[in-house]
Amino acid sequence: MIEKGVDVAPAEGKLGILLVGLGAVSTTLVAGVEAIKRGISQPVGSLTQMGTIRLGKRTDNRSPKIKDFVPIASLDDIVFGAWDIFHDNAFEAAMNAGVLDKDLLNQVSEPLASLKPMPAVFEQNYVKRLHGDNVKTGSKMQLAEQLIEDIARFKSENDCSRLVMVWAASTEIYLEESEVHETLEAFERGLYDSDPHIAPSMIYAYAAIMSGVPFANGAPNLAVDIPALTKLAETKRVPICGKDFKTGQTLMKTILAPGLKSRMLGLDGWYSTNILGNRDGEVLDDPENFKTKEESKLSVLEHIFQPEVYPELYKDFSHVVRINYYPPRGDNKEGWDAIDIFGWLGYKMQIKIDFMCRDSILAAPLALDLALFMDLAQRAGMRGVQEWLSFYFKAPQTAPGLYPEHDLFIQLMKLKNTLRHMRGEELITHLGLEYYD
Ligand SMILES: NC(=O)c1ccc[n+]([C@@H]2O[C@H](COP(=O)([O-])OP(=O)(O)OC[C@H]3O[C@@H](n4cnc5c(N)ncnc54)[C@H](O)[C@@H]3O)[C@@H](O)[C@H]2O)c1
8 A cells, every 4th residue: 555655845945964073973974975975985884875775576677776765965065064162174183093094084174174063961970081171161051051052143144944963972970860861850850950861962852852952862871752842842842862873892792683583592691802002992991971972872782682571591691791891992993792592402503793993983984874764754844753774773762661663674674664654655564475476
């Protein structure tokens, strides 16, 4: 049955992507987009740029590129803005991050050097390892108002028709939801009183939503994942999503674990360790910040293996995650996994993974896709939590009471079916009986 589809406003005019944090991920994103625009590189890793989508029957041979199927903003129409606690422009920050070759950076030095970060909303307690002075001052409500002014100024100075905001700043310390996060009234009172339980990421998220700007959270801190802000996003009709880009080790987990489970192989334990030497690794070396990351990384296997449904296979498996700050490796993280599984008659086997990855090379295309899909979602009238973008996250935000879907392949199917639904195309269930009638 063909559906009607959804009215999606065209991607006219410029799209401003506001990056919170101008570190390794953000500068790799900006430099990459500039390099791709100049034909220096290909957008490898980006579903919006390289992905296709099958439409209709397998015999129809219709598989357009996603960007030709739904009206996604063109890379040529993107303008970047950023906030950071350091004054370095994007060229200097990219050089410091050491992810990309100097040769490549020199070829895109002009747009990078002209991207200067706006003063940040920062609270030392939330990221103790970093000390920068490009920061705003005032009560938390005044800080939110200053961000709202930044957003409006950026939009008019850069002649943007739309904006999106992506949190790519340091992971904040672990915080549990409390009373001040429950309702908008309590939250706004908390902003006036500078309540210590309101983290900087929440102030950015509040400012974005109040400005009608979609907000995507690339880190594991709560940010927009509190009832006060999810409800505000609903009322203001703004799309939001999070949390924590699914890039290296967790990506491998959500590829492998569904496969093991689909074959009914049991699991005794999964030990994961990482060595990482960039600034993110330095921040995560603080136990309070690591705790936020740990929670996000740990949630994945429990949900995929469903020990409550398959106690004989997955009850009480041991899952340990470590991150060790090891400066010589820089952004080139090494993620090791030792996986203890068992098969027929309980015979034990082991799997080892050694993923010598590059953190920001994996994260940058996700940040791009999220920005472009969030802009699309807003033009399609979608609001509140965008669960169809779970594909990109370690700890996907969902509606209250709903467990998150972590299986990468189900996530991709959901994403593509959402796009089919948007355009009134038949959803693909993979039933396929029609080929045998
Ligand atoms: N593969 C990945 O790289 C990956 C995967 C998942 C999540 N993440 C998360 O993405 C975030 C960015 O990673 P990164 O490698 O670019 O880190 P980074 O340390 O290189 O960059 C973060 C930047 O944020 C800035 N910052 C900190 N607090 C800020 C604030 N309140 N306002 C504005 N700027 C602030 C810092 O000064 C720094 O420049 C981290 O939270 C990280 O955990 C990264």
